[in-house]
Amino acid sequence: MTAPGGMRRRQLLTAGLAGLALVDAAPTAALAQACAATDSLRRLAAQKGLVYGTTIAAWQILHDPPFIRLVEQQAGLVVPENDMKWQDINRGRPGDDDYSRADAVAGFAVESGMALRGHNLLWYFRTPPWFFTLPDRKAKEGAVIAHITALAGRYRGIVHSWDVVNEPIEPRDGRPDGLRKAVFLEALGPGYLDLAYRLAHETDPAAKLVVNEYNVELDAPEHETRRVVLLELLQRMRQSGTPVDAVGIQAHLHAVGGPPFAADRFRRFLADIAALGLTIEITELDVSDEEAPADIARRDRLVADTYRRFLDVALDEPAVKVVVTWGLSDRHSWIVRHETDRSRWRKDGLPSRPLPFDAELRPKPAFAAIAEAFAHAPARTPG
Ligand code: G3I
Numbered sequence: 001m002t003a004p005g006g007m008r009r010r011q012l013l014t015a016g017l018a019g020l021a022l023v024d025a026a027p028t029a030a031l032a033q034a035c036a037a038t039d040s041l042r043r044l045a046a047q048k049g050l051v052y053g054t055t056i057a058a059w060q061i062l063h064d065p066p067f068i069r070l071v072e073q074q075a076g077l078v079v080p081e082n083d084m085k086w087q088d089i090n091r092g093r094p095g096d097d098d099y100s101r102a103d104a105v106a107g108f109a110v111e112s113g114m115a116l117r118g119h120n121l122l123w124y125f126r127t128p129p130w131f132f133t134l135p136d137r138k139a140k141e142g143a144v145i146a147h148i149t150a151l152a153g154r155y156r157g158i159v160h161s162w163d164v165v166n167e168p169i170e171p172r173d174g175r176p177d178g179l180r181k182a183v184f185l186e187a188l189g190p191g192y193l194d195l196a197y198r199l200a201h202e203t204d205p206a207a208k209l210v211v212n213e214y215n216v217e218l219d220a221p222e223h224e225t226r227r228v229v230l231l232e233l234l235q236r237m238r239q240s241g242t243p244v245d246a247v248g249i250q251a252h253l254h255a256v257g258g259p260p261f262a263a264d265r266f267r268r269f270l271a272d273i274a275a276l277g278l279t280i281e282i283t284e285l286d287v288s289d290e291e292a293p294a295d296i297a298r299r300d301r302l303v304a305d306t307y308r309r310f311l312d313v314a315l316d317e318p319a320v321k322v323v324v325t326w327g328l329s330d331r332h333s334w335i336v337r338h339e340t341d342r343s344r345w346r347k348d349g350l351p352s353r354p355l356p357f358d359a360e361l362r363p364k365p366a367f368a369a370i371a372e373a374f375a376h377a378p379a380r381t382p383g
Contacts, residue, residue: 041356041367042076044374049382050321051115051160052374053077054328058101061108064331070361071328072112077160079117079283079324080105081334085126086147094130094143099154106155117283117324118155120163120212121148122196124182132183140187141195148196152203161208161281161322163248164200165193169213169233171225177236178229193233194242201243208383211237212248212283216269217310219262227269234276247273248283252326253310255302257291263313274319279383281322282314286354287366288335290346299353304365307356311373321383325370329357 045052054075060067071078082088083101090097109116122144134140152162170180179185184192197209211234216227230247237244253261273280287306292299314320327333335354338345346352351359356367 040074041370041374042074044371045323046076047379048315048374048377049380050315050323050374050377051077051382052370053079053115053117053322053324055079055081055324055326055332056105056108057081057332058083058104060332061104066361067329067331068108070357072114074328074356075114077115077117077322077324078105078109078112079119081119081326082126084119084151085123086121086151087126087128089151090128092128092130094134095146095150097150102151102154106158110158115160116155116158117281117322118152118159118162118207119283120166121151121200122164122184122192123166124180124184125167127183134187137187144184144188144192144196145199148199149203152200152207156204157206159204159207161210161246161248162200162204163210163212163283164196164244166212167214168193168211169226169229171222171229178225178232193237194240197237197242197244208245208279209243210246210248210281210283211244212250214250214252214284216249217251217253217261217266218259219265220259223259223262224265227265231269231272231276234273234278238276238278244278246279246281246321248281249314250284250326251282251286251310251314252284253287253306255287255289255292255299255306261306261309261313263309267313267316270314270317270319274317278319280314280317280320281324282311282320283322283324284326285310285323286326286333286335288340288344288354289352290344294348294350296353300365303353304369307366308369308373311370312376315373315377318378318380319383321380323370323374325355327355329359329361330355331357331359331361 041052056078083105106116169178171178173181179190200209213230215223287303289299289303292302330336330353333354335352356370358364
């Protein structure tokens, strides 16, 4: 599989945000008109020193050109949703890796002049089954080193930022340090974090190294504990000289249900991260609508409001440099594909509508909400 050549960026109309006032309660035609009359999310973000991006997959590059054209129009950065995960690359035996899909995404980013996020070098949840059967610590450490060296090395110089360890904390596991009791910690001890970040830095010194986490934005005791534990981990990493550059905040949000968004606490949390000298990337933003009403206009309004409330706070913090939505169109979303927990599926069986564009690639109120948030965001130094 090779990355497609010859795709030209579409010329974007740059008539400013005038059309967006139409968008709030507007039907699709007006939304499309408003979208056509305004900048792309990429350009609106760039005007404020931000980078806007989305997930893609290699098969979409090959088989869904209209979607890919939308990505080229709207995004300044892409991240493979699944194609760089260890278990997805590996064919079932140590070192037997197939990089063709990861190569296709990386090639697309380079050819399209987009930044590339690397997701991810280590994630307990997508670790090849054979890793668990390796005989001892030495063998497991060797496999981790070989994997990080090969994957980060293959894309050296072209990755904007790597999620080096994805989801390293889990306070509910009961450790005093709040680290997740999962495969790498159990195999190598808490020092696996330092090993992974140092190795990633040696292998690709230009890439920003990210700790990527979820559930740190709501006004719930569990989220507050996770904020505290994550900050403590970052402080330890900074003190010990572990090379970490940024925090990835996944931000898989819900339009309705659950604890409220903790605007003030979240604002303080972002400031605390910035005070450690780290930048911040919103890495997996989407809004599920499983408890929102069936009516599409109302549902889309609730989803858009959730994007707006979150981004208004997040973008107030100048250390936030990147915003990635976990997909661009409802055509390709893990929520719509029901790759979420069953409790998060809509009970009425209607397809979810979590992203800025609908399944027909038409802009939704969520698009306007994100565009407005970018337009109103304070300018920052790009990072
Ligand atoms: O590709 C196979 C297909 O061949 C097969 O027929 C089908 C049957 O289930 O499965 C397909 O694979 C699925 C894959 O996504 C591609 O769609 C897997 O079952 C499914 O488990 C996998 O889910 C992904 C999940 O991570 C686990 O890797 C989601 O797409 C992806 O959105 C999700 O992303 C994660 C981030 O990496 C980390 N943060 C949380 C986020 C959401 O869980």
